[in-house]
Amino acid sequence: MTVAPATRSKSELSYTWIRSKIEGGAFVPGYRLVLGAIAKELDVSVVPVREAIRRLEAEGLVTFERNVGAQVAMLNETGYVTTMQTLSILEGAATMLSAPFITDEDIAAARAVNANMADCLENFDPHRFTELNREFHSILFERCPNDNLLDLVHRGWNSLNMLRDSTFSFVPGRAHQSVAEHEGILSLLENGADSLDIELAARAHRTRTLDAFTEYQSTHKRSPVQP
Amino acid sequence: MTVAPATRSKSELSYTWIRSKIEGGAFVPGYRLVLGAIAKELDVSVVPVREAIRRLEAEGLVTFERNVGAQVAMLNETGYVTTMQTLSILEGAATMLSAPFITDEDIAAARAVNANMADCLENFDPHRFTELNREFHSILFERCPNDNLLDLVHRGWNSLNMLRDSTFSFVPGRAHQSVAEHEGILSLLENGADSLDIELAARAHRTRTLDAFTEYQSTHKRSPVQP
DNA sequence: CCTCGTCCGATTGTATATGATTTGTTATAC
DNA sequence: GTATAACAAATCATATACAATCGGACGAGG
Known part of the structure; x- marks a missing residue:
């Protein structure tokens, strides 16, 4: 042996x-x-x-x-945008693929995490918020039967990890929206929605974060990514 | 200097x-x-x-x-399936993202390549067929503005490269279908179809190859991937 | 005939030493 | 003051040597 x-x-x-x-x-x-x-x-x-x-x-x-x-490695602005865009695609697909395997317990757990995220908004705890956000999505992904895809998602997360708390701190108001969108995804899963709808909802969730960033960028004329 | x-x-x-x-x-x-x-x-x-x-x-x-x-590295059967599935997602997205930048010349070039692929079917030249197939899709991808995504696609191709000519040799008839589907994608691009339609068509193109493989597998009860 | 333990050859894992390249600095000329 | 050249220091790049480890051959014991 x-x-x-x-x-x-x-x-x-x-x-x-x-x-x-x-x-x-x-x-x-x-x-x-x-x-x-x-x-x-x-x-x-x-x-x-x-x-x-x-x-x-x-x-x-x-x-x-x-x-x-x-x-x-540093993410410049275009690197951030492309990574977010890629992640929107990967996460959407991962969520869609894991949907058939998501249990009621999973949804309850995710909902609990999302509630904690809301608390973080009250207490202004961006770091924990980011952690919980990762946890939330992990619950939705972890049933995905395609390990290859899951690995790519994790890599994307790691790249973005360098911009810790960026969502929360740099785009005011986006975090609140995010919590609401989470609930939307959960109810789709709960009701056994069409898989394409689930995929597009999950994709749009991240796309909107990216859009919020882009818009914030254009109004503030500076790069929060590369200080 | x-x-x-x-x-x-x-x-x-x-x-x-x-x-x-x-x-x-x-x-x-x-x-x-x-x-x-x-x-x-x-x-x-x-x-x-x-x-x-x-x-x-x-x-x-x-x-x-x-x-x-x-x-x-060797791809076992589940590795093949997950890689194909991941590629279907990545390629679908890459095609969708590059669609706005595809020129008439690109489409003409792709169509020419596809015609050569048809010739390969006549002459039974699986190796060249595989090469041309890669070239065909490269034409559709290369305008994709997201380098990150493109890189992932290339990696997927490299993984599959180890199963040279597998599509052609192991799933009889699939190659003919493939050429027909290529034309379908081209006409969508040509007519400025909705981006989601383009994405799903490109995705389905690869998914069907995977399905053909799976079906062939189940009827022949042996693994062409891992001899 | 089978199982277990031991030895040996092959191969990887790491330390050390030396060479090569880049970067920063100083001196000198203009 | 600026530009350039030569030098010095820091750091990477690689070769070599040796130690650690593994897998299989071989033989003893059951």
Whole structure:
């Protein structure tokens, strides 16, 4: 019988460490990732760190230029727009595909999360709001039988993760709308609506966030994405 | 003035070399990629090769297991189904998004390609048929303003590339249908149809290929994907 | 004949060392 | 003051060497 290696490979260690730093917000977009420094920090050589960074590059979390170095990927405005647009498509499809498997319990759970989101609006807790939003959609997605698609959705979320709380903080009023739209999606699912309707509703939910952003952009003439 | 490095990095070289071998069909799915052997072949050390393989792994072209090694990724049946399903969604959206930018010349070019595809059916040239099919859809996609989405489509194609000519050879009759459906999509584009109609037509085009496969599977009780 | 344990060859995993490239700095000329 | 050239420091890129690990061959025991 083959057993898993007792110790995780240092490459793996480096990968998860850097990734968690990025996702946790300790390494902000644009932050320079110096191979030697990270290697020293983790007490490993540069080779595994290099490998980890290459993997993160392939996933789109960092950019890497030869003889210059790596840095945490930044989303510029067009990157934000395209990612949001892609996500609207992926999420719409994922929701549609998982619809047949959604249980009453799932819907109740999602509704509870949505209620908490409403509370966050009262208490002005944008960070938690974002977390709950992810949780809400996760409930709707997790039954999706297409792992491939689900993986793409998660990647998109990770890219956007760099713009923590952007919805909440940069587009006033959008969060309230968002909570209302969630309820709309839930009732469609509850009533066994046509799958195309569900897909388009889920898609429109994100599209409207994007539209709100675009409109806000045009009226305020500055880029909240790239400060 | 800064100039690009005179020589491509050996990591990059290894990456493109392995990749081309896979895409060219020299390295078939399941083929074992031994670091040392490839390094020797390319006259580089194992470090860049290793890095290249990690990148390919992140892209899904190869699988890599610790202390065991890498091999060209294989699509099992569920992998094939999910990839096809995901592609149907991505391609549908990509076609829909590029529709407004498609010119008359594009449509003429696509139609010419489709005519050549029909010829391939006469001459029974499955390899060329597959190539042309890719070219046909590329014409429809290339105007898509969302590079992110386009990239996902290309990745999907690459995954399926491992099942070269599968449509043609494994599901008799499907190819003829496919050519007819292409014309249907073209006429929708030509007549400026509703964008949702275009999207759903493009999506259905691939879905039907998948359905044909599934049906063929169930009647023949064997797996053409994993011989 | 089958099962389990041990050894050996093959292969991957990592550290270290050295070379190559870029970037920043300083000095000098105009 | 500006521009340019030469130098220095930081960092990446790769080769080599060795350690860790795995898979299968082989033989002992049941």
